Amino acid sequence: MQSFASLTISDLWIERAERDLCKGLSFSVQSGDVVRILGENGAGKSSLLKVIVGALSPEEGRIAYSGEDVTLDRSILQQDALYIGHSVGVKQRLSVAENIRWYCPDVCTNVLHEALKSLELIDYMDTPVKKLSAGQTRRVALARLWLSQKTLWLLDEPFASLDVKGVELLEERIQQHALAGGMVILTSHQNLLSLASRDVMLLP
């Protein structure tokens, strides 16, 4: 993980389905921040995360990561970022363990078992993901948060379909990451007063 990093977004303007989103949005995130993106349904939260990670191009705006301008080429940021979207990026055919190894190839077996145990997936280690329930699938995707060493986390409604225990686990992990100097940007419709250090409000 980088010792100190920052993300600055200025004068953003996204257009989707002939509507303007996030017009003129600017904000910045420093090491240790947990930023929550707020907004109604369709306000553009998911679109904003996609723009940051480079999976969608904005109409206008600049994005800088750790002082470098990444507006045109997002690859520096991407090497440091971990993005989990609405569709979680988990291969349905592969088993839980294989999915995790796909993202984190050199994680050692003990660490992997440890993480799966705390996520209560250890019994399903060799089950193909398509046979898991909604919450279990989300847990598989979230396992990366325990196992990889990225600085910037971009999480789109990470608490969706998690049960109470899962929510607690994840909150704890996010706080831990922020304390260790990471940056987290997440969207959520649930109240996470204790968790987020700052809110960014998107007007529709």
Add this chain to the structure above:
Amino acid sequence: MQSFASLTISDLWIERAERDLCKGLSFSVQSGDVVRILGENGAGKSSLLKVIVGALSPEEGRIAYSGEDVTLDRSILQQDALYIGHSVGVKQRLSVAENIRWYCPDVCTNVLHEALKSLELIDYMDTPVKKLSAGQTRRVALARLWLSQKTLWLLDEPFASLDVKGVELLEERIQQHALAGGMVILTSHQNLLSLASRDVMLLP
């Protein structure tokens, strides 16, 4: 809507992915009940709803609807039931209005507009669903609750990806339905103390 209806489930046993779920579960629901199914991720909540509506066959157990045994043929129940699952059953290529007309062909235009207005979808009436955000898509599916006259609602995490306003709207609608003599069975990981009249706990 039927004037008085009831659903009784006894000695259920579902098997999925070589695991027993809901073993020996029995409960019944009367007109006016809002029942919340509780349980950890993977406890079998979604599976239970699917079994009730007849999209999955249980290993054992009996299901009775309004006094009639529907264990083998669920069609009486189905005519009276409205089920919305994790994947919401909305056609991505059709527009919002077309999707709603698919389910409720004889709803009159005024009523439809009214419902879309209260769900804040009126601007998107002719937009194909695939261009909507996660929460908006869920709202399209939920519009059926305002427009059709079914007694038994089976809702699998209906609050997922809805914003605060959407959650309030839906809670109100559910309470209204219960007061009018309907039955609601829903799963949710969020706290809905005010809403549910009863909880059914599934042990994993």
Add this chain to the structure above:
Amino acid sequence: MNWAWFHKLGSPKWFYSWSKAWALPVFCFGCLCLVIGLVWGLAFAPADYQQGNSFRIIYIHVPVAMLAQSCYLAMGIAGVVFLVWQMKMSPIFIKAMAPVGAIMALIALVSGAIWGKPTWGTWWVWDARLTSVLVLFLLYMGIIALQNTIDDVLLANKAAAVLSVVGLINLPIIKYSVVLLETLHQGPTFTLTKKPEMPAEMWLPLLFSVIGLYCFVAGLVLWRMQSEILLREHRSSWVKQEVTENGL
């Protein structure tokens, strides 16, 4: 070398106002030449001593066949330009060009087939030239299908550009291979191997109709590009001004 024109071409606003001045004159000039060429060819040129009057189809067939190939070449170049320099105008050009090219290829096929009946005695043979025009037509249809199926504009741009470029590389290969096919296993006997030595009153009208069709197509494509530019640039203030004040 002065690259200013290249950068200007890349600017939709500049291109729009430029094309607004040129589209109509070019189109009208094209129509005029085309009419002259066709009327001359149909009514005044002497009949061919071998083929009789059926040879008059040449005045539409050859220009259209030439256009079908030129259009693809232009699209391929535009594709390269887009992939290398990201020029905004290239995908607009490709989108405007594809249906025009497809129609040209279609007319070449139909007029050729009709011409084949009296001269070769059959509508269709699997000869090199015919087959490669058929493939060209299918390539055009592929690009159109792709553009219509993908509804994301950025993706459609890239996809059409990629396909045009790959087609540009492959079209000569296809042509070459099809020629081989024909020469190897004893093709149909009725191919025009040589251009007849035409008298001037035969080839002059052809020249007119060729030039006419080029200008006709150029005018059309400019118009098509204009609509596309307006749609894509609807956010900029000049489009607003253009549409609300001037009209098309």
Add this chain to the structure above:
Amino acid sequence: MAFDSLSAFLMMGTHGVYVWSAYGFSTLALAWLVWSTLSTRRKTQDTLRKRFKRSVSR
């Protein structure tokens, strides 16, 4: 003029059907092309006009 009379021009020797059908098809196709081009232009203008009006009235 390569033909003596109008009927001879229309008959084109024995090849009238072929020549005229080829030209007929070509004319139709080119005319369709022109028509579709112009109608897209008109439609584009209309939709943009409407959109701008909406954004002004808002």
Add this chain to the structure above:
Amino acid sequence: MTYSSFLKAEFLVLWRRKQDVFNALLFFIIVVVLFPIGVNSSPEFLAPAAAGIIWCATVLAVLMALESTFKEDHRDGSLEQLVVSGLSLPLLIVLKIIAQWLVVMLPLLITMPLLAEMLYLPSSGFWALIGTLLVGSPSLFFIGVIGGALTVSIKQGAMLVMLLILPFYLPVIIFSTLAVKAAQAGLPYSGFLAMLLAMSLLSLVISPFMTAIAVKASVNA
């Protein structure tokens, strides 16, 4: 949901996907073109093979079109909704197939004169070919849709559908090409057409129920 709103939505979706229908047509044409170019382009080879080539291409195009019949419905959960709608599933399936047949086969039939010419099919065989296509193709759809339903939850379904279904198509192909050959030889071919009609009717009776079972099973999984 009612039967008529279901049928309306089917047509609407197909209309939204009209480019796909057009693609099916182009695919069919390309497969037909593949043979003269890839194998042999002389009239002596093509004329007797024409009906067979056209039928093989039709079968492939129909299979490609059918493979995705239920795919999209499954993905967005609307297949599940069909199962729990309380309407008769077999009837819904028949309606779906009728919509598909109209949308896929009519364009194919329209291009036939052109392709027949390009493959040098003698005019004596042409009407027999059209007849076999009209009478035989419904059975292709009814049989094929079973495969589409079976493989709906499987990701790489196209291939598997072909595999499961092609063997059942063989009789249809054989009778059809025999009919065209008989017509080319000046023999009566109405017997073959009757056979094809019988197969279409048989599959109309059996297939909706089989498909309903398959759909239910794939929703279950």
Add this chain to the structure above:
Amino acid sequence: MTYSSFLKAEFLVLWRRKQDVFNALLFFIIVVVLFPIGVNSSPEFLAPAAAGIIWCATVLAVLMALESTFKEDHRDGSLEQLVVSGLSLPLLIVLKIIAQWLVVMLPLLITMPLLAEMLYLPSSGFWALIGTLLVGSPSLFFIGVIGGALTVSIKQGAMLVMLLILPFYLPVIIFSTLAVKAAQAGLPYSGFLAMLLAMSLLSLVISPFMTAIAVKASVNA
């Protein structure tokens, strides 16, 4: 993610999907069998057409297999992850194609002796056929994968891929069948093999970059 973990996961996924690979093989065999049955089964018809039929079937099977190359990765978001991984996308694509080629083509090659026998391919042409398949098929994969990447975000992509890509396959098919015909006639055919090799190399150079562009654009959409 590293290159080696990527390659490993590719092979793992393919291994999980071994049924699909097997299906590709069966599909290929069925298409080949369709011709003797649907068109004509006499040796005089089949022997000269054999190489063409086998190549046409190969092309269809490869396209079917390629169509889904990126589909699944796109659906579950792992394609997005490839793009944002910071590794060289063209190189990842080459690795993916190598894995695909090994898994799809090797089984096809193994069945060749059998099918050649069934189609009465003279033994003089057999080794030429194998040679063309070995040298020519990489270009099929490299060209086809562009189509797969372009249509990844489209639901009913199989048809469109075929539409886009089949015209580009024509030269490969033509050179291959010409080579086999030359071999059957006792003529030298190394010139054709050289052409095929050149096409494979050309597509190896161009395709990964084109595919990378397409993948990036698809992920954006």
